[in-house]
Amino acid sequence: MRRVTEDARAERTAKLLIARLDALTRVAGRIPHAEAERLVELATVATMRAVALQLLEAERAAAIWRDAQTRNPELPRVVVELPARLAA
Helix, strand or coil: CCCCCHHHHHHHHHHHHHHHHHHHHHHHHHCCHHHHHHHHHHHHHHHHHHHHCCCCCHHHHHHHHHHHHHHCCCCCCCCCCCCHHHHC
């Protein structure tokens, strides 16, 4: 069985986040606003967990969100950072 490298794992996590944000922006205009906000919240939490688990660097996650927001300005701004207890 082949072992997954940290770089491969990070790239796969980044691709999953990009796909999730793309899917969210495709459906956001067709669902109630509260549901869209909830999906953004869930994507934000998933991003923070990936960063906390070191599956994705905070800088890369922030860049993915910025890119998604550039393509889809209706997405709320998300600040990607580690909680103080994890950043140390």
